[in-house]
Amino acid sequence: SLSGLSPSCLLLSRSSLSASPLSLSLLWSSRELELASVFVSDAQYNRNIFFDTSPRAVRLYLLYHRWFLKVLLYFFILVNLSLAVFEEPAVFPLPLWATMMVELLCLLAFSFRLVHYAKVIPPDKFWKDPKNICIIVILMLTLVDMIIYGALKATNYYALRWSRVLRPLLLVNVTEGRQLRRAFRSIRNALPQIFYVFLLFMFSVLIFSLMALKLLGKRGLQTIDGAPYFTHYLEIVFDLYVLVTTANSPDVMMPAYNASFVFAIFFIVYILINTYIFMSVFLAVVYNNYKKYLKEEVRQLVRAKRHKMVRAFAVLQEVREEGGEPVVTQANWNQVVRLVRPNIDNAHRELLWSVCDDKNQGKAAFVQLADLLNIEVITLKSRPHPFHSLCPALYLSAPSRLLSRMVHHRAFVIVYDIIILVNAIFIGLDEENPMIANSEWVFLALYLLEILLKLYVFEPRTFFSRHSFWNWFDIIIVVSALIATIINSAVKICDRQILDIVFILRVLRLIRVVDSIERFRAIINTLIRIGPAILTFGQLIVVVYYVFAMVGMELFKGKVKFYEEDSTDPAKAYCGNPLLRGTAFAQLNYCKNNFNNVVSSFILLVELTVVNQCSGFATVTHVSARIFFFIFHILVVIVIINIFVAFVLEAFFVEYSVDKSDLHTSVERKITELELALDSFFSLLSSLLSGYRTVDALLQRMFEADLDPEDLAEDDSPEAQTGRNFGNPTFSSV
Amino acid sequence: SLSGLSPSCLLLSRSSLSASPLSLSLLWSSRELELASVFVSDAQYNRNIFFDTSPRAVRLYLLYHRWFLKVLLYFFILVNLSLAVFEEPAVFPLPLWATMMVELLCLLAFSFRLVHYAKVIPPDKFWKDPKNICIIVILMLTLVDMIIYGALKATNYYALRWSRVLRPLLLVNVTEGRQLRRAFRSIRNALPQIFYVFLLFMFSVLIFSLMALKLLGKRGLQTIDGAPYFTHYLEIVFDLYVLVTTANSPDVMMPAYNASFVFAIFFIVYILINTYIFMSVFLAVVYNNYKKYLKEEVRQLVRAKRHKMVRAFAVLQEVREEGGEPVVTQANWNQVVRLVRPNIDNAHRELLWSVCDDKNQGKAAFVQLADLLNIEVITLKSRPHPFHSLCPALYLSAPSRLLSRMVHHRAFVIVYDIIILVNAIFIGLDEENPMIANSEWVFLALYLLEILLKLYVFEPRTFFSRHSFWNWFDIIIVVSALIATIINSAVKICDRQILDIVFILRVLRLIRVVDSIERFRAIINTLIRIGPAILTFGQLIVVVYYVFAMVGMELFKGKVKFYEEDSTDPAKAYCGNPLLRGTAFAQLNYCKNNFNNVVSSFILLVELTVVNQCSGFATVTHVSARIFFFIFHILVVIVIINIFVAFVLEAFFVEYSVDKSDLHTSVERKITELELALDSFFSLLSSLLSGYRTVDALLQRMFEADLDPEDLAEDDSPEAQTGRNFGNPTFSSV
Incomplete structure (x- = not known):
């Protein structure tokens, strides 16, 4: 929405401004306003x-x-x-x-x-x-x-x-993937610390392997495949490393355990130290570093934001009275806000102004604008329903009012929750039974009825507002299910793909039930809120997977082949590679886990992230291929997954523990004041969400409590400005 | 050491007191001193x-x-x-x-x-x-x-x-397992929060299972065993739940993935949401609750400790001058400290007194005594070496001094690190080669030489002090290895068990190398420090395992039988239970994973903690046996392991971030002052470790920064005392 600072939009706001009777004070040229608005929006989005x-x-x-x-x-x-x-x-x-x-x-x-x-x-x-x-x-x-x-x-x-x-x-x-670069930076910063723990961890694995070699190597034990058990040191190291990922547990232990239960103690101690203690220490180190560096970055972000706002202020400021503090007039302020957020509500803008104005119109108040714009304020004008305007007699009649009360009633939600649960049972039953198949129409009708009733009772613009996640979810799912079901019955020849979509939509509909339980909603909302940040980690994973997929394809392509179910090729039994004959890899039918194209490579890498099953590739190429899987495991599981867990931990703590920021509080207080002042029926009924528009805002909130006062203090001395190379402000006030 | 408050010890201290010329002020009866010392030691150990x-x-x-x-x-x-x-x-x-x-x-x-x-x-x-x-x-x-x-x-x-x-x-x-009861309490407190997340998690598993049933149930796919794939809803729920534990990955996915790679997306989304996001949320919830309640408990602990110290003060106090503040005289103070810690060093006691005395002798200073006693102060008197007293001419001769310089030199450590590494290579080589077997004697001699050299150079009491972990480690390992090796060569008939012990001791000796690297030492020291608390979790796990082992033995005993390697019984192939014929359980030779006795039950439960492999038991009894494994997984993996991880995380943060407490600082300052004041050669060279004697002290430090000032403020008003039911102090001052 911010990017919409098109020239036409600029013209529009200038024309509306010239008509405004409020614009008494000195007005700046569109170029200056534009520059100021660029500073403000840069500050808002932390560019x-x-x-x-x-x-x-x-x-x-x-x-x-x-x-x-x-x-x-x-x-x-x-x-x-x-x-x-x-x-x-x-x-x-x-x-x-x-x-x-x-x-x-x-x-x-x-x-x-x-x-x-x-x-x-x-x-x-x-x-x-x-x-x-x-x-x-x-x-x-x-x-x-x-x-x-x-x-x-x-x-x-x-x-x-x-x-x-x-x-x-x-x-x-x-x-401009700032989040992504930051995630990479936190990895780079955590690496030295992780490295030392990793060395210690590897030392422990090596020592345990040596002990295993001495204890078990000479006993003539055999694995299930009949291979000698624990006789080669590097094999043991690798087996025990894989045990840390829990992939070969308890198989790796069984031959020794079958020989004597005493050896089980060896493996239990190993798992305790290396899987539980060391993996927790990795998480602790990663989490600690992540927090430390993120805090530093957020501090710099806050400083940069203030500098930009100070520059914007420098462009817009004027001295109203002799010797007075420089201020930004409301007219200029309005202009800039309109340029930054062209689609801002008037009521919302006035609210923000009154929050700023409360303090004073000087720099301190202006600098807050970027943060204020990041606070989500939803202006819920209690508009009358369109039917109310069109046909008041009918809309206000007794049956209509009864309907409205019914829909508003708690029982309405409960009835529909029960319908959803019954629907879940019907979905679970065999859909080839015609009674069950037809019941789907009944449920679809019920869901449509619910949506229509809600549309009748609630004002449409409120119902479809950007934040009514579940309303949007409902409508999209129900309407798509309706369309897919109609197509499915129309085609008659039961097309599997359409049917799949129908099934998925039907099942997704059931998710709605969690919204009616307060406790669940809180957890879900937290998850939705940290969603965008999780996407950053998604990108990070894609970057790492892509690199490993490319390397893996060069190393392993064509080594393991997949034959379709109906193939009669005898090579199918050993994935087209005689080396795999009789191995667990071929027996477990893992042939499709290969690097033959980018899609199967990605799927294989996901599997490797979950559990490190890679013996097959070492068999078909060379034992050293294990290094590839080893590096992948260290990078993805020990580093990236731990950073991901650290992020989720931190985000949940913020949700649980951090109170609203001061700015939030003052906006809320102002809303209450305004509500008290204008107690007419159509008064401004703004409701404040504690949501944040950007990931940066969430991060800032995460560390707000820890920031030094000096980071929040003004730091716009000339030295600081030149020190940070803010260029020469060619537009600054005459 | 504290429990040594025997009557004889009391007598001893009383007699030494009566001889003291310092005891000018009013002395309390032994009964009163005893009561006061009980209060102080209760406060010290948080009883x-x-x-x-x-x-x-x-x-x-x-x-x-x-x-x-x-x-x-x-x-x-x-x-x-x-x-x-x-x-x-x-x-x-x-x-x-x-x-x-x-x-x-x-x-x-x-x-x-x-x-x-x-x-x-x-x-x-x-x-x-x-x-x-x-x-x-x-x-x-x-x-x-x-x-x-x-x-x-x-x-x-x-x-x-x-x-x-x-x-x-x-x-x-x-x-008096306070730690253990506290761990149980944190579990109980975390349960409601975990419960809601768990419900949401199960809801997600159920929804995904329903989707899997609809998408995959009708395609006629087969598992490797040839069984129908994903046709029964509850089976799917269980399979997908096991997938969360990553035990059956990627096997559970392969049939669908072999049919079409599109289905892999379903499983990837499932793993992302349920394994990665939900498991992180579990950790976040557990960690958050753990921190919150532990903080509350520590707060109560600190309050109780102060109350006890105030009671001890009430017993001992006397008003020295009219209208003055009540104080505890040094003589009484000494008595109590001697009763609480009979083996306390005089220098140490004087140090503590001077720290107390610095502030004043009133209540505020006295109340700190319990915490002061918890600070580890090691008094390293730079005693001369016994050889120095016995034969100074020889001990101070040039060759002897050269030897001493050599042992103190950094190169000495490096030479022995290299010896250890060479030894590691020799251990890895085949011990049946006579050259290698004999080299062991050389290494043993070298290690013995190292210990003897160190004993020659360092004062024995310093060398064997309680905190020289690595010295003790060295001596125990080397001496045991020597004894075991001698026995082993004496017995000649190569007894496998003695040889195993020899091997273990040899390998353990290598661990010493980590002590020479600064970075590793820091990590190891942290791990050693949180060791006692990890033992608490060990007890917790034993309690839970024991209960599950007892129930499991009743449910599954004798269902799965283990046959020795050399058995020719045909039932060996299917673990003695025809139901297991041809199952993966029998094929993978898991027969020893059974509930036939308490030892194998415990080992099996460890395996289940690592990965949840339990299909065998459902086969031999009833599908509902899965409920047993399901409950075990929830309790151990989701709750207890997460609490364990939370503890390790928190302990590492404390090690990384918390500075020394105020009390530490004042003890250190006092030590420096004393060192400056008495600058003779045999002056008091006390060195302060940042160690803590008890887990509670560590916990208190963990949350010290977060405690409200009011928790540390004095709260000994009569109401507070009666409100807390501290009984009637029958012994209080006349």
Whole structure:
């Protein structure tokens, strides 16, 4: 919504301003207001780009943040990453020239984006930023690799597309993926600490392995496969490392345990120390580092935000009386707020102004604007229902009022919860029974009735407001289910895929029941709130998976083959590789767990994240292939998953323990005051959610309690400004 | 050490007192000093028993805390618990009358302990304490069960020894296991919160199962065993629940994934939500509750401690001048400290007094005594080496001094680290090679030489001080290895068991190498410091395992049989139960994972904690047996393991972040002052460790930063005292 600072929008707000009788004081040029609004929105979204303040650069900067350019960028990144689906080894093979052309197009798009960025910020800043250097290097390397690969392929030589490993780095660097870069930074920062614990952990594994070798190696024990048990040191090390991931428990222990129960004690001590204690210590170290560095980053974020707001203030300020404090007039304030949030409600804007105004109109109040804009205020005007205006007699009649009371009643919710539960039982029953199949229509009708009743009773705009998650959920699920069910009965030939969609939609409908239980709603809301941050970790995982998938495909492609269920090829029994004959890998039918294309690679990597089953690949290539799986486990399970757990822990603590911020409190107090002042029927009924619009705001809240007062104090002395290289404010007040 | 308040010791201190020229002020009777010292030591060890203050009760109370009675109690508890080894189904069968007699003896011992306790505290307090009621009920029930069981067995009826489930509760209630009871309380307190998250989690599992049934049930897929795949709802629920524990990953997914890779997405989403997000939320909820309630408990602990110190002060106080503040004289103070810690060093005691004295001699200073006694102060008197006194000419000769410098040198440590590493390689090599076998003697000689050199250079009492963990470790390991190796070569017939011990000792010796690396030492020290608390969790786990082992043995004993390696019984292939023929359980040779005796039950339960493999037992009894494993998993993995992780997390944060307490600082400052004041060669060289003597002290430090000032403020108004029912202080000053 912020990116919508289009020139037309600017014109609109200027025209509405000139008509306003309030604009008595000095008004700034649109260029100055634009600059101020850019500072404010940068502060609001915690953008940290030191753009040039020349008018041309500001226009380009605004363009740089336009939503369609961002979407286009993500689109090209997605295309670039998904090229792996079409390249050798492909899921859907495309000729080499086609994928090459698409990749070139992507590279071109990234170069354009980079050039655009270079025009926005001063050249010295551009070349100092490692991010940009990184992009340029990746683009160059990719180009070189494409040329070499193309040339080698054209002359039928063996060629390796090694630059594919670099692709996910573009996701990190080209996009303004600040969250993602921060996650990477917290990994980098935690690494030294993790490293020492890891060394100790490995030392412990090595010592236990040596002990196992001495205790068990000479006893002539055998594994189930009949192989000698615990006779080779490095094999033992690997087996015991896998035991930490719990993947081969209790198999690895059974031969020794069968020989004597005393050996079970060895394994129990091993699991206690290495699985439970060391893994907890890893989590503790990661969590501790994560907290420490995140706090530091948030502190810098808060400082940068204040600096930007101070610069915006410097642009807008005027001295009203001789020797007085500089202030920003309401008219200018309104202008800037309209530029930053074009779709802001008047009531909401007035509320924010009155919160600011309460303190004073000086810098201290203005600086809060960025945070104020991040507080979600929902203005619920108690508008009359459209039917009330259209046909008041009917809408206010006794039956209509009764209906309204019914829908508002608690029993209405309970009745529908029971209907959902009954529906769940019906879904569980055999759908080929015609009675059951037809009952689906009844349930669909009931759900539709519920939605219609609610639409009749509740004001539609309130019902469809952005925050009514469950209303939207209901309508989308019920309407899609209706459409899918109709198509399904129309097609008659029972198309499995449509039926699958129908089933999924039917089952998803049941989720609604959790919303009616207060306790569940609180947990779900927390989960929804930390959802966007979880997506950041999703990106992180995709980056790591992509790199490992590319390397894995080069190392293992074609080594393990999957044969369809109806295949009669005898090679099916050993996944098409004689080396796997008789191994547990083939017996357990794991043939589809291979690196033959990017999709199966990703699925295999997910499996490896859950439990590290990889013996098959060591069999078909070389024992050293285990190093690949070992590194993957360390990086994903010990580092990334622990950072993820640390994040969830911290987010839940914040939800449980942190109170509302001061700013929240003052906005709420103001809302109450306004409600008291205007006690007419159509008064402003604003309700405040404790939600946050951005992940950064959540993070800031997480560490707000820990921030030093000096971080929140003003720090706009000239030294501080020049020290931080804030450029020369060409637009500042005359 | 505290329990050593024997009458002889009292006499000794009184006689030494009467000889002291310092004892000018009014001296209290031994009874009063005794009472005061009991209050102080109760405060120091955070004991919370409201004992009667009559002289007889105080004597009994002192007896109650004597170490030999406690050891006896633990011995009887151990005997009572280990009866399971000898009872049906037994590891070493004993006749019924023998186990019954032993159990009766144990019950008698517990009854004695309880009667002793009843004599110490006022009757109304005794009957109000649920702990005592619990013990009485358990004793009664056990007696009733024993009678019924004996009668039924005598008449050859089927009988069930159900009261064995209650045995571990005695470990919780009979002992003064405050840590253990606290761990149980934190579980109980966390349960409501966990319960709601658990319901939501189960709801999610149920919804996913329903979706799986609809999507996969009708496709005619098969598992590897050829069984129909995902056709029965409750089976799916169980399979998906097991997937959360990652035990059956990726097997449960393979049939669907082999059919189409789209279904893999279903499983990935499932694992993401239920394994990663929900398990993190469980940890977050448990951790949050753990912190909250522990903080509350520590607050109460601190309050109770202050109250006890105030009572001790009330006994000892005297008003020196008219209208002045009441004080405790140094003589009385010394008496009490000697009673509380009979083996305290004079230097240490003087140090503590000077810390107290610095502030004033009033109540505020006295109240700190309990905490001061908990600070570990090691008085390292730089005594001359015994050789120095015996033969100074030789000991101070040039070669001797050179030797001393060598041993002190950093290179000495490095040389021995290299020796250890070379030794590690030799251990790894084949010990049947005579060269390698003989090299062991060289290494042993080298290690012995190291110890002798150190004993020559360092003062023995310093070398063997209680805190020199690694010195003790070295000597014990090296000497045992020497003895075992000598026995091993003497016996000649290579006895496997002695050889095993030799091997273990050899490998353990290698651990010493971590001590030379600073970073590792820090981590290891933290682990050693939280060791005692981890033992508390060990007890907790034993209690839970014991209960489940008892129930499991009743449910599953004899269902799965283990045949020795050399058995030719055809039933060996299916663990002696035809129902297991061809199952994965039998194929993987899991037959020894059974409930046939208490040892194998415990080992099986450990395995279940790591990964929940239990399909075998559901096969041999009934599908509902899964409920047993399901409850076990919830209780142990979701609740207890998470509390354990929470504890380790918190302990590491404390180690990382909390600074020394104020009291620590003032003791350290005082040490520095004393060092400056007495700058002679034999001055007091006290060094302060940041160690804590008790778990409670660690806990208090953990939450010290969070405690409200009012918790630390004095709260000894009459209302507060009577409100807390501190009884009538019969001994208080005349």
